[in-house]
Amino acid sequence: MLELRGASYRYAGYAKDVLHDVTFTLADGEIVGLVGANESGKSTICLVASGLAPASIGGALTGTLTVDGEPMAGRATHELASRVVVGFQNPTTQLSGVAATVFEEVALGPMNLGLPVAETLARTREALATLRIEHLAERAPMKLSGGQGQLVAIASLLAMRPRHIVLDEPTAQLDPEGTRLVGEALRVLAATGTALLVAEHKTDLLDGLCDRVLVVDGGRIVAEGPAATVLADERLLDWGVEPPARVRLDRALRARGFEPSAALS
Amino acid sequence: MAGVLRRLARISFLLTLPVGISVVLVSVFTRAGTTVLLTVGPFDATAEGVNFAGQILVRLIAISLAIGLFGLTTDPRSFVFDLERRGLSPRFAFVAAATLEAVPAMVVRAGVIQSAQRARGLDTEGSIAARLRGVMPLVGPVILSSLTEVEERTLALEVRAFGRPGERHLLWFSPDSSGQRAIRWAMVLAFLALVATRATGTFPALP
Amino acid sequence: MIEIRGLVHVFPEGTRALDGVDLTIGDGERIAIIGQNGSGKSTLVRHFNGLLRPTEGRVLLDGGDTANTKVARLAARIGLAFQDPDRQIFAGRVRREVEFGPRNLGLRGQALERAVDEALAAVGLADQANANPYDLGYSRRKLLALASILAMRTPVVVLDEPTTGQDARGVRRVQAIVESLHEAGRTVIAVSHDMRFVAETFARVIVMRTGTVVLDGSPAEVFAESNWEALASTYVEPPLPARVGARLGLGAIPTESGLVEAIAARR
Numbered sequence: 001m002l003e004l005r006g007a008s009y010r011y012a013g014y015a016k017d018v019l020h021d022v023t024f025t026l027a028d029g030e031i032v033g034l035v036g037a038n039e040s041g042k043s044t045i046c047l048v049a050s051g052l053a054p055a056s057i058g059g060a061l062t063g064t065l066t067v068d069g070e071p072m073a074g075r076a077t078h079e080l081a082s083r084v085v086v087g088f089q090n091p092t093t094q095l096s097g098v099a100a101t102v103f104e105e106v107a108l109g110p111m112n113l114g115l116p117v118a119e120t121l122a123r124t125r126e127a128l129a130t131l132r133i134e135h136l137a138e139r140a141p142m143k144l145s146g147g148q149g150q151l152v153a154i155a156s157l158l159a160m161r162p163r164h165i166v167l168d169e170p171t172a173q174l175d176p177e178g179t180r181l182v183g184e185a186l187r188v189l190a191a192t193g194t195a196l197l198v199a200e201h202k203t204d205l206l207d208g209l210c211d212r213v214l215v216v217d218g219g220r221i222v223a224e225g226p227a228a229t230v231l232a233d234e235r236l237l238d239w240g241v242e243p244p245a246r247v248r249l250d251r252a253l254r255a256r257g258f259e260p261s262a263a264l265s
Numbered sequence: 266m267a268g269v270l271r272r273l274a275r276i277s278f279l280l281t282l283p284v285g286i287s288v289v290l291v292s293v294f295t296r297a298g299t300t301v302l303l304t305v306g307p308f309d310a311t312a313e314g315v316n317f318a319g320q321i322l323v324r325l326i327a328i329s330l331a332i333g334l335f336g337l338t339t340d341p342r343s344f345v346f347d348l349e350r351r352g353l354s355p356r357f358a359f360v361a362a363a364t365l366e367a368v369p370a371m372v373v374r375a376g377v378i379q380s381a382q383r384a385r386g387l388d389t390e391g392s393i394a395a396r397l398r399g400v401m402p403l404v405g406p407v408i409l410s411s412l413t414e415v416e417e418r419t420l421a422l423e424v425r426a427f428g429r430p431g432e433r434h435l436l437w438f439s440p441d442s443s444g445q446r447a448i449r450w451a452m453v454l455a456f457l458a459l460v461a462t463r464a465t466g467t468f469p470a471l472p
Numbered sequence: 473m474i475e476i477r478g479l480v481h482v483f484p485e486g487t488r489a490l491d492g493v494d495l496t497i498g499d500g501e502r503i504a505i506i507g508q509n510g511s512g513k514s515t516l517v518r519h520f521n522g523l524l525r526p527t528e529g530r531v532l533l534d535g536g537d538t539a540n541t542k543v544a545r546l547a548a549r550i551g552l553a554f555q556d557p558d559r560q561i562f563a564g565r566v567r568r569e570v571e572f573g574p575r576n577l578g579l580r581g582q583a584l585e586r587a588v589d590e591a592l593a594a595v596g597l598a599d600q601a602n603a604n605p606y607d608l609g610y611s612r613r614k615l616l617a618l619a620s621i622l623a624m625r626t627p628v629v630v631l632d633e634p635t636t637g638q639d640a641r642g643v644r645r646v647q648a649i650v651e652s653l654h655e656a657g658r659t660v661i662a663v664s665h666d667m668r669f670v671a672e673t674f675a676r677v678i679v680m681r682t683g684t685v686v687l688d689g690s691p692a693e694v695f696a697e698s699n700w701e702a703l704a705s706t707y708v709e710p711p712l713p714a715r716v717g718a719r720l721g722l723g724a725i726p727t728e729s730g731l732v733e734a735i736a737a738r739r
Contacts, residue, residue, distance in 0.1 A: 037639040039609035047420075056423050078429035085424045089637075093417040096425075097363055097370070104436065109425040111433045112355070120436065142370075145509060156425060172637050175509045175665050177707040201639055204712075242640040245668060245712035245728075252732045374559070380523050381560040384552040385620060386576025388544040402572065405562035409606075413558065 002026040002049065002084060002164045002195055007063035009048050014059075018044050019219045022063070026164060026195040031186060033210035033227060034199040037240025041219040042199040046168040049197055050086035051075065067164065082113065084164035085157040089172035091149030094156070095141045102144075102152050103128070103137045109160045127158040130192065131185045147178020154185060165189065166197045171205065183209055207231055207244040215239055277329040285325055292318035355433055359422075371411060378406045473498055474520060474628070474659075478529035481515055481683075489515040491683035492529070499627070502654050503661045504670040507680035508707040513663045516680070517630050520661075521550040548577050551626035555633040557610075557617035566592070566608075566616060567601040573624040591623035594649055611642040618649065629653055631662040635669050647673050667711040671695065671726035681706035691726040700724075 002025070009019040019041050026032055026049075036042045047053035051072045054061050065072040067083045088094055099105035106127050110120040128134045133151050136144065141152055150170055157165060167186075171179040183205055190196055200206055206213060206227065213230040215223035217239040223230050230236075232250075236243045243251075253259075294305070296314035303310050349358035379389065382402045388395050474497040481490040490512045497503060505513045518524040519531050522543040531538045538546060551573070554560055563569035567588060574587045592598045595615040600608060605616055614637065621629060631650075635643045643666075650673050653660050664670050670677060670691065677694040679687035679702070686702050687694050695703070695710040697718050703710060713731035714724035722738065725731045 037641065038611040038637075050424070052420055052423065056420060076428070077423040078426040081424055081426040081429075086420075087424075088417055088421060090414075090417060093414050094421040096359075096422065097418075098359060107436055111436065112426040112429055114429065114431050114433050117434045117436065120434065147509075153421075160425065169637075175707065176709060177508060201637070237640055240639045240641050242643065249712060249716065249728055249731070252728050253735065256732055256736055258735060377554075377556075378559050380518075381554045382562075383543045384521055384523060384547055384554070385560075385573040385624065386544050386547040388542070388576070402562045406559055410558050 001028060001068060002197075003064075003066045004045075004049055005064045005066070007048055007061060007065070009044060009053060009062075010060045011044075011053075012058035012060075017219065019048065022048070022216075022219075022221055024214055024221060024224065026197055028163065028195050029190055029193045030212065031190045031196045031198065031210045033206035033213040034197060034216060035201070035203060035206065035213060035236075035239075035241045036199075036216035040240065041216045043168050044219070045216060046086055046166045046197070046199055050084050050166045051080035052077065052086060055080060078112075081109075081160060081162075083162060084166065085160055085162040086166040086168065087150075087153055087157055087170055089169040091144075091146050091153055091173065092142070094153035095149060097142065099141055101137065102133070102139050102141050102155075105141045105152060106156045106159050109156055113160070123159045123161060127155040130158060130188055131155045132188075145178070147174045147181050150174060150178060150182055151185060154182070158189070162194070164195045164197075166199075168199050169201065170198065171200065171202060179205060201242070203231055203236075203242055203244040204246075207246060215241065273330065277326060281322075281325045281329045285322055288321050288325070289318045292321060350435060356427070359427070371407070374410060375403065375407050378403055378410075381406075473534055475532040475535075476516075476519070476529070477532070479516070479519060479526050479531065480528035481512075481519070481524060482527045489683055490519075493683070493685055495678070495685065495688075497659065497661065499659055500654065500657050501659050501661075501676060502650065502674045503659075503676045503678060504674040505661065505663045505678045505680060506665070506667070506670060506706075506708055507686075510682075511680040511706055512683040513680055514632060515683075517552065517632065517661060517663060520546075520628070520630060521552050522546045523552070544576070547573075547624070547626070549626055550628045550630060551621040551624045552630045553618050553621040553632060553634065555636060557613040560617050560620070561605045561613060564604055565601075566597060566603050566605055569605055569616060570620050570623045573620050577624055587623045587625055591619040594622055594652065595619040596645060611638055614638060615642065615645060618646070622649070622653075626658075628659040628661065631660070631664075633664060634662055635664060635666045643669060650674075667709065671711045671714075672728075679703065679706060679708065692724075692730075695724050695726040697724050 004025075005023050007019055007022040008017045010017045022041075022045060024032070034042055034045060044053065047057065048061060048065065051065055053059050055075060055077050072080060072083075095105060096108055099108060103124060107120050107124040110123045115123070128137060131151050131154060133148070133155060136148060136152065141149065144152060154167075154170070171182050174182065179202065186196055186198065186209060198206065198210070210227040212225060213223075213227045214221050215230060215233070215236070222239060223233055223235070231244055232247050293310045293314040294308040296311060296317050300312035301309045302312055302315070348361075349355055382399075383389055387399050387402060389399050474495075476493050476495040479490050479493040480488070482488050493512070493516060505516065507513055515524060519526060520533075522538055522541060525539065533546070533549060561569055563572065570588045570591055571584060574584055579587055589598070592601055595618055597608075597612060597616060597619060600612070605613055608616065614634075618631070618634065631646075634646045638646065647669065650660050650662070662670075662674065675690060677687070677689065677691050678685055679694060686706065687699055695714040700710060710724060711726050713728050714726045717723055717725040717731050717734065720735070722731070722734045725734050
């Protein structure tokens with residue numbers, strides 16, 4: 001379980017806080033969606049939730065990050081890495097660039113943890129199997145398509161056996177097929193008990209995927225609750241978030257006096 | 266190794282050429298000597314100068330051949346990870362490997378940036394002057410996006426426990442044979458012998 | 473008018489990205505090109521302004537073969553906005569960035585200023601003219617990149633994934649821009665994965681798969697049920713209203729407003 005309490009954060013060298021009093025919890029096996037306009041603080045929340053802010057990028061954080069009951073303040077990045085990992089939107093920058101095959105790429109994390117060879121091999125195989133990309137094992141990572149690259153990046157995170165995964169717009173650069181693959185992979189992960197926080201613009205994707213959704217606006221959490229409820233909130237567009245197609249259609253029909261459940265079933 | 270000779274010749278030539286030309290010109294014309302071959306303005310080309318230039322040129326070629334051979338025959342990854350196996354810190358090993366891989370990535374990125382600017386009317390097919398002017402709108406985005414990418418990549422690596430102190434158990438190994446080991450030792454001995462003969466003067470002075 | 477005849481493009485490493493494309497694009501059309509990654513969409517549009525040259529076949533612009541015209545000159549007639557703004561932005565000030573394109577085309581003085589002002593206004597960055605592009609967030613940098621192309625006032629504007637990474641406001645802004653370009657009589661061509669954006673904003677949809685055009689028609693025609701299998705083969709899912717409409721027996725109506733009207737009419 002990951003808990004962020006009263007987090008306010010300011011990037012190094014900046015005068016103003018970008019996050020204000022952010023509080024939320026990620027329970028094991030939960031998929032929580034994070035939506036908001038660009039520059040609302042989505043990415044910052046991802047960095048803070050993973051501990052990289054301030055552990056890696058500096059800056060000033062007030063409030064607490066607690067992972068599985070232990071406070072993360074002052075921990076080194078590699079200590080954080082075994083508990084919570086974060087993925088970004090660009091598949092290429094997440095690949096190390098020094099692995100000749102996907103297998104080596106995914107094995108990099110466990111190797112860095114200093115694990116014995118047998119353990120590294122086991123975790124790598126497991127990660128590839130969980131995401132169903134064993135068939136990519138011998139491929140060159142830098143030559144994969146965007147969707148495949150992103151899956152390899154997620155597998156590389158998985159090989160660390162993290163209990164918590166934060167993903168910042170994992171499907172931003174992917175086509176619909178790549179998006180679908182990533183969505184499926186996330187479902188599989190949650191089913192194994194991993195807690196997931198996924199920041200995305202694609203509310204249609206989050207609609208079928210998330211248990212809960214958080215809305216961030218101006219660095220604050222302005223809405224939080226079950227996915228269906230939050231994604232149907234009338235204020236979504238005011239917060240710069242496009243509601244899912246299902247919700248829009250529903251609303252358009254109601255405006256015309258129709259009972260949408262009957263029309264859409 | 267064999268398939269590499271032609272590329273090697275090209276690379277050595279390219280490496281040597283710029284320096285070589287200026288060195289030769291300077292040596293030939295300004296080296297103090299008595300046997301004048303020809304005169305260009307206030308400068309005399311002397312036989313001694315030519316001799317000296319010849320010596321320098323051969324050394325330059327030897328150096329560039331060595332560098333070229335190394336670059337062309339060494340797989341950057343196995344080289345770097347082998348170093349790590351012999352005690353180089355993993356962080357340094359990674360940086361070295363990544364640096365060697367960085368150039369092709371940058372070339373691709375530069376290509377995309379150039380396309381984008383050409384689509385805005387940047388003329389890259391014109392005169393030399395036009396092409397030089399055309400470099401400016403390319404430099405900024407190439408550097409900036411490279412830096413941003415480095416930033417993101419660094420974070421991604423930290424997430425994978427890259428900064429963790431202590432050794433790691435590598436999956437990689439470079440195949441080594443007794444034949445290769447023998448050649449390596451032979452080369453070291455030959456080098457030592459050469460240095461020794463040079464120092465003690467038992468060899469006639471070779472250029 | 474752009475005419476593509478028998479266009480084949482094979483990349484140096486052997487990939488046959490375009491395998492015989494025949495297409496005619498009339499002035500003032502609004503066209504979306506869709507299809508899976510690798511289907512040839514981006515390769516195709518880069519032939520319009522000469523960034524890529526045909527391996528076989530011809531690209532004709534207003535009747536003239538583009539083969540012997542430099543990219544810099546074609547840029548005066550075909551503007552192409554790239555997907556990643558950071559692969560293009562180089563100036564320290566928004567205004568200077570937008571000036572680059574029109575300046576290359578020979579605009580100076582008042583004409584240049586007007587072109588820049590209009591472009592900035594169209595994307596909503598008029599008040600940021602002196603800002604550093606990197607002080608703007610990703611959404612607005614993408615709009616800035618678009619403004620740089622708009623300022624060139626080309627009769628044809630090509631947009632490569634204009635809504636990727638954009639938030640709700642950004643997407644709506646892009647839609648508004650496409651509409652105003654259309655009203656001004658300019659031709660707009662967009663490569664996109666966003667089916668809602670495609671169905672609502674464009675009058676013609678071209679579907680590509682493995683280097684060829686497999687479907688070409690209005691959104692209603694392309695997203696009709698009879699084509700769903702072809703669409704699936706290039707990983708395109710019809711927009712939600714089309715799927716709902718089909719399920720209700722009203723036919724695959726691709727826009728929300730269209731579907732609502734059809735449901736109302738049936739009552």
